Amino acid sequence: MKELHTFGWYAARIKPHLPKEAFKPVPARLWGGLAYLLVTVAGFLAIGLFDLHVVLNVLIACVLGASFAAMGFLGHEILHGTVVRKGWLRDLLGAIAFFPLSTGPSLWRKWHNLTHHVHTQDDENDPDSWPTLEKMLKQPFFRWVYRIPLPVRAFFSFCSLAIQFSAHSAKMFGVYIKEFNVKKRPKVWLELILPWATWISILFILGPIKWFFAFLLPLLIANFIVMSYISTNHRLNPLVPVNDPLANSLTVTVPKWVDVLHFNFSYHTEHHLFPGMSSKFYPLVKEHIKKMWPDRYHEMPMIKAMIALWKTPRLYFQGNELVDPRKGALYGSLGNGLDPARIMARSSMLKQETEVSDEFVNKESNDKTI
Template sequence: MKEFHTFGWYAARISPHLPKKAFQPVPSRLFGGFAYLSLTIGCILAVSLLHLHPVWNLLLAVVLGFSFAALGFLGHEILHGTVVRKPWLRDILGAIAFWPLCTGPKLWRKWHNVTHHVHTQDEEMDPDAWPSLERLAKSRLLRWVYKIPFPIRAFFAFSSLSVMFTLHSIKMLIYFFKDFQLKNRSVVLLQFFLPWSTWIGLLFFIGFERWFFAFLLPLLIANFIVMSYISTNHHLNPLVPVNDPLANSLTVTVPKWIDVLHFNFSYHTEHHLFPAMSSKYYPLVKEHIKRMWPDRYHELPMGKALAALWKTPRVYYQQNELIEPRQGHVYGSLGNGLDPENITYRNMEAMPFSSLEEKPIIIKKAVGKENK
């Protein structure tokens, strides 16, 4: 894809075809949230107060993990203002929904709404974008990570999905904290530490064994579910000079019942076109996108998207390709030669990161050679 358009450009062409109610908040989404909240409280009480067999506790932990993730999806929707519009009510409901994932509403809106959505897949500005080869050359940690053989690294990368949302949230707190006004910093810290204090307090109240099933294991499960979506949202797409959702975003497909339970979180391209629209109407937006720009739209079944992530590296080469520096394998990205049905690569000169001094030179030579 050589021509880019902003999300506003697409939205202006789709909006006239959508009903007016699609641009109104949908408070009825809170019924689903109430069901998940009730289920969460009930399962935690059951694990904490009843002497259940570990098998039953394990099953309840799975239900809790699914509920934690679903509440996070609803919290994402609430904090975009698509459920209620009053700021104080939006933040209270968003804080409750994100409580199991221990992410505060002020931090989330700064990190996700204000920064990620405005600068999607911009290497320098998007806090969720993966690095380019040039950034890899400047980071001692990344260079060490990419010395690990690709199959081993892919295994640990997928295993880390079970903790990645939590770790990234902590990183975002540190990264954005200085950007908040002094009067808001105490609120941001309170919104971050208050959920953690309740969960750690629960640990001392019920003991580690029950706490493991009531919170820790569900948190790991929720992390994995949430990050399975987030990892497929953009990480097979190229870095882009223009925030073009049809170039930098991927919609995954899941069974309809999962879409219902996950508040249509799979419709990610649609979300980046209309972030202030309830996800209830994203199937309608999808119909218009596929009718108007079928050659630009990226859509994959969730399983195939995750398999493609497993088989490709996460370092960008010249913005629109992915590179495995250790072996010199270069893969396409979506819209730039990547075929999820048949993932192949072309060979470049391998880049053995043997020392800090030689690496930028090797990269410079490789990029120069490719440009000729």
């Protein structure tokens, strides 16, 4: 692994080359949010007021799901303070944008801004990092999961993208609620309860079938879209002792029109260098990164990144490798031997592979004996 640098080290070298307006909020981004909000309201009204054919309901649900996801991307940008700077307005707009995903602004800033960004791909402190072999061996359920063949695991892992954001958000609420000041906890609870109370109320208004098309199916679609990005952000990258965005983050490429619809969410390395900058300027940041550190920067087409996720296990071994403990098969990570065009287990690590497999099997045997 190359020498690691902090995100501040990179940012200090790029900042002099960027225009001053790149560091100012861009409230015009709210027009896109308004468009998605109007589409969402129209979709709910269409499903609620008319008895449409199931095919039309499914199509509307797809549009709603895409809108939920895009509003979440805008909410992410808003809560980083890149759209408006006033705290109360930032939180209000962020709450509206994240309302379909039922994630409160206070929780999001604590979990994402103040923890994930500060400790990205840190084994102990990043709430979004995937576990190491050592941690997995201490959890009987996950040891059972990792006995399933990798292709089967990959299939169910991709299916679970449809619920992962909502599930992880609920988990993060449980993790962080006690860290909020006692006086602020009622507000954090309200930000959790209000969206779900709204969606459950709509269930009784619309009935279960229309509610499925108006909310539940769109929520599953939104989860899948959001997690397709989030799962490629870091899961092919190594765990690192230094928060180096060029080592621990991946930028994916999508068609330009998708970037427009998703507020440039694909530019993830750029985001970790300048989280307080509007994503409108990330293409410019990308140009400078590729000029200054072309050998460090990681980017690939979204589909290619998803295929790489399918073909590799989601478990770390010694920080910079991915391991399938069922066979003791080791795979590189980005910057550490992983070639997305030709993914295969390393054949030169036979001794380590045997040790990994033996540790996994021995742990299982010991548990059965006990």
